Amino acid sequence: MAHQFKPSETVDFVVVGSGAAGGVMARELSQAGFTVVVLEQGPRFTSADFEHDELKYNFLSGITNSPEISPQTFRDDPSHTAERPRRGNSLVYARMVGGSSNHFTANFWRFHEIDFHERSVLGSIAGTGFADWPISYQELEPYYTKVEWEVGVSGLAYASPFDPPRTKPYPMPPLPVKSSGVLFERGARKLGLHPFPAPMAIASQPFRGRPGCAHCGFCSGFGCEVMAKSSSLYTMIPEAEATGRCEVRPESYVFNIAVNAAGRTTGVHYFDRDKHEQFQKARAVVVSANGGETSRLLLNSASGRFPQGLANSSGVVGKYLMFNQGGGVHATFEHELNEYKSVQVTRILHDFYLADPKRGFYGGGGIDARIGGQPTGWALASGADLPLWGTAFKERLESFPRSMMSTGHCTSLAVETNSVSIDPTLKDPWGIPAIRVTYKDHPDDLAMAAFLQERSYEIMQAAGAQKVQRTEPRRNRGGVHLLGTCRMGDDPASSVIDKYHRTHDVPNLFLCDGSSFVTSGRGQPTMTIQALAFRAADHIGQFAKRNEI
Amino acid sequence: MNTSDHRDKSSRRAFLLSTGGLLSSAWVGTHWSAIAEAAHHAEEMAATPAVVSFQFFSPSEAADVAAIAAQIVPSGEAPGAREAHAVYFTDRALSTFFAGWASDYRTGLADFQTKFHAANPAAASFAAASSDDQIAFLKTVDHTPFFETERTLTLLGMFTSPKYGGNFQGSGWKLMSFEDRHIFAPPFGYYDAEYTGFVPYTEKSS
Numbered sequence: 001m002a003h004q005f006k007p008s009e010t011v012d013f014v015v016v017g018s019g020a021a022g023g024v025m026a027r028e029l030s031q032a033g034f035t036v037v038v039l040e041q042g043p044r045f046t047s048a049d050f051e052h053d054e055l056k057y058n059f060l061s062g063i064t065n066s067p068e069i070s071p072q073t074f075r076d077d078p079s080h081t082a083e084r085p086r087r088g089n090s091l092v093y094a095r096m097v098g099g100s101s102n103h104f105t106a107n108f109w110r111f112h113e114i115d116f117h118e119r120s121v122l123g124s125i126a127g128t129g130f131a132d133w134p135i136s137y138q139e140l141e142p143y144y145t146k147v148e149w150e151v152g153v154s155g156l157a158y159a160s161p162f163d164p165p166r167t168k169p170y171p172m173p174p175l176p177v178k179s180s181g182v183l184f185e186r187g188a189r190k191l192g193l194h195p196f197p198a199p200m201a202i203a204s205q206p207f208r209g210r211p212g213c214a215h216c217g218f219c220s221g222f223g224c225e226v227m228a229k230s231s232s233l234y235t236m237i238p239e240a241e242a243t244g245r246c247e248v249r250p251e252s253y254v255f256n257i258a259v260n261a262a263g264r265t266t267g268v269h270y271f272d273r274d275k276h277e278q279f280q281k282a283r284a285v286v287v288s289a290n291g292g293e294t295s296r297l298l299l300n301s302a303s304g305r306f307p308q309g310l311a312n313s314s315g316v317v318g319k320y321l322m323f324n325q326g327g328g329v330h331a332t333f334e335h336e337l338n339e340y341k342s343v344q345v346t347r348i349l350h351d352f353y354l355a356d357p358k359r360g361f362y363g364g365g366g367i368d369a370r371i372g373g374q375p376t377g378w379a380l381a382s383g384a385d386l387p388l389w390g391t392a393f394k395e396r397l398e399s400f401p402r403s404m405m406s407t408g409h410c411t412s413l414a415v416e417t418n419s420v421s422i423d424p425t426l427k428d429p430w431g432i433p434a435i436r437v438t439y440k441d442h443p444d445d446l447a448m449a450a451f452l453q454e455r456s457y458e459i460m461q462a463a464g465a466q467k468v469q470r471t472e473p474r475r476n477r478g479g480v481h482l483l484g485t486c487r488m489g490d491d492p493a494s495s496v497i498d499k500y501h502r503t504h505d506v507p508n509l510f511l512c513d514g515s516s517f518v519t520s521g522r523g524q525p526t527m528t529i530q531a532l533a534f535r536a537a538d539h540i541g542q543f544a545k546r547n548e549i
Numbered sequence: 550m551n552t553s554d555h556r557d558k559s560s561r562r563a564f565l566l567s568t569g570g571l572l573s574s575a576w577v578g579t580h581w582s583a584i585a586e587a588a589h590h591a592e593e594m595a596a597t598p599a600v601v602s603f604q605f606f607s608p609s610e611a612a613d614v615a616a617i618a619a620q621i622v623p624s625g626e627a628p629g630a631r632e633a634h635a636v637y638f639t640d641r642a643l644s645t646f647f648a649g650w651a652s653d654y655r656t657g658l659a660d661f662q663t664k665f666h667a668a669n670p671a672a673a674s675f676a677a678a679s680s681d682d683q684i685a686f687l688k689t690v691d692h693t694p695f696f697e698t699e700r701t702l703t704l705l706g707m708f709t710s711p712k713y714g715g716n717f718q719g720s721g722w723k724l725m726s727f728e729d730r731h732i733f734a735p736p737f738g739y740y741d742a743e744y745t746g747f748v749p750y751t752e753k754s755s
Contacts, residue, residue, distance in 0.1 A: 052710075052729060053709070059709075060646060176735040176736075176741070177747075179737060179738035179740035214731065336726075336739050338738040339737075340727055341733040341737040375708040379707070379708050379725070389700060390621070390623065393622065394623055394629065397725055400726060400727065401726040401738075
């Protein structure tokens with residue numbers, strides 16, 4: 001049974017956030033024998049609460065951070081005053097126990113070796129903070145394997161000739177290929193490319209007490225109704241609670257990290273579900289609140305001792321925000337695909353993973369075959385070649401069962417002015433200063449997205465599509481991949497955390513989530529967020545046992 | 550009346566139960582009453598499709614909006630926006646869960662009507678104009694914020710759950726050949742049915 005702690009009890013660790021990283025932290029630290037309280041700002045739902053409801057999930061912030069509860073502002077130029085977006089928020093995450101691991105699409109690529117030392121290979125890029133990671137792929141490999149086997153990933157090992165080395169195959173076979181995957185594979189192979197079964201954090205067969213996928217089709221943006229998606233809610237959180245040493249406290253909104261005269265954290269201030277202020281005492285604090293909220297919490301925890309924000313002597317907390325770029329094409333075929341059934345992606349390729357100076361710009365990425373959205377999302381798609389209304393538009397609607405997308409996913413360069421900061425005036429309903437996002441895509445990111453869109457176009461043509469239509473090249477004004485804002489590094493002057501996720505400034509404060517990233521990877525970050533969390537928890541646990549926190 | 554009251558209460562209750570797991574969430578705090586009202590209205594609609602009063606639109610506004618929606622997704626052999634009752638969804642949305650959009654929408658609609666009248670002084674209204682005249686005019690305004698919002702609302706009204714007042718009797722889903730089911734099994738389509746399996750690559754990447 002899950003243990004209940006009093007806020008006045010000093011626990012070994014407070015973990016702020018219960019998502020992809022926070023769930024792993026909670027499970028690993030509690031299994032290692034430590035007492036853990038996880039504070040989650042959102043509510044706790046079960047699989048029975050999830051529905052096939054596009055309006056609720058995609059337009060009424062059903063499980064995400066709504067602009068009413070968690071307002072944000074946005075600007076694309078640091079000299080402008082940021083404004084609240086007309087609809088929705090810039091940074092979007094699922095605000096509930098399990099965080100965004102509930103509503104993610106579940107694409108679970110590993111990063112490749114190059115992602116960790118690309119700056120050394122390619123050199124610097126003017127106007128960016130392009131840098132190497134302080135860790136290598138080899139150091140992370142055992143933890144990628146741990147994610148695959150303990151969180152649960154379906155896939156086919158060694159299928160891609162570009163895959164990085166691995167020590168074990170996947171624990172589950174790939175999910176059944178969909179027609180989109182078959183056509184993508186057909187087209188790509190004709191062009192001499194190397195499509196392969198997509199690794200997905202969705203159970204393809206019963207796994208660790210969970211059922212296999214029921215192929216309902218509502219993965220991306222939705223919570224899984226059958227517990228086949230390997231979200232923290234279904235995997236790490238219950239295993240943490242089963243230790244008897246971990247309490248997950250929902251509707252507990254942390255707004256300040258307390259620090260004593262010695263410069264050590266003593267716990268966190270939070271609002272409980274009745275909006276009463278509480279203080280949870282802890283020997284150490286791990287923040288896994290996501291690449292937006294982690295920075296906000298540090299910046300809002302400024303004090304006389306830490307005037308620029310907690311753990312921000314470098315001044316880079318909140319900076320180097322990255323989202324991943326990408327873009328795709330819609331394709332229509334002669335026969336039915338029925339892409340609305342089953343998981344979103346079953347085939348991908350990594351032939352364009354490496355940056356190639358011959359292209360004239362930096363960037364690398366992957367391409368996948370996927371559903372273009374459930375009915376409403378698909379109907380609303382607009383873009384360069386897509387009809388918007390009238391008879392041609394109705395024909396497009398009727399072609400829904402014969403249609404698919406092929407989509408590129410690629411790098412975002414780290415640019416210092418792209419950032420999460422504190423809005424000077426906007427506050428949330430608790431009176432806590434809100435997130436201000438400043439973001440403009442680096443031109444190379446847009447060039448890479450356009451490059452992959454053209455490759456997608458060619459693949460769909462080679463597959464025999466009757467019609468291929470480009471979507472609008474999209475400037476990022478926000479996203480769901482929230483990366484890079486508390487970057488990892490050896491140098492305290494230019495990074496926020498060290499290679500073990502300890503903040504350079506506060507010895508018993510650790511950060512682990514998308515904010516830890518130094519580079520963006522090629523488009524699917526959650527696998528790496530969880531591998532980092534397993535690795536961080538391993539080291540943090542060892543530090544604690546050696547009294548080195 | 551008693552019967553009707555009873556039906557109203559029980560249908561509200563059924564909707565409450567269907568979302569019961571959400572009752573503790575902040576989401577409900579923000580949207581619950583609006584959603585419940587929209588769902589209740591949808592049930593009323595299903596029971597009495599012919600007589601429903603608009604809450605946000607005047608009858609002439611409703612006629613114009615229904616006519617715009619019917620040009621976005623025309624009627625024909627397969628159902629269009631009219632058959633899906635998209636205008637009823639729009640009316641409910643703007644008076645409940647999208648009330649925040651209402652002010653801009655109203656201004657945009659008035660501007661649309663004024664411009665239409667200037668371009669077509671002979672027509673009594675957009676709804677009363679010929680289809681050709683409607684199409685010709687829409688081509689001049691189809692990149693305005695109002696049209697984008699109207700398109701969004703029309704499509705939400707055609708393809709989101711019927712419980713919100715549109716997608717009447719699943720007509721939007723029929724148009725798209727979408728089945729709202731919770732379990733499917735492979736093969737899902739024509740091409741995966743004939744797939745013979747993944748053939749490994751023999752070459753090695755450099």
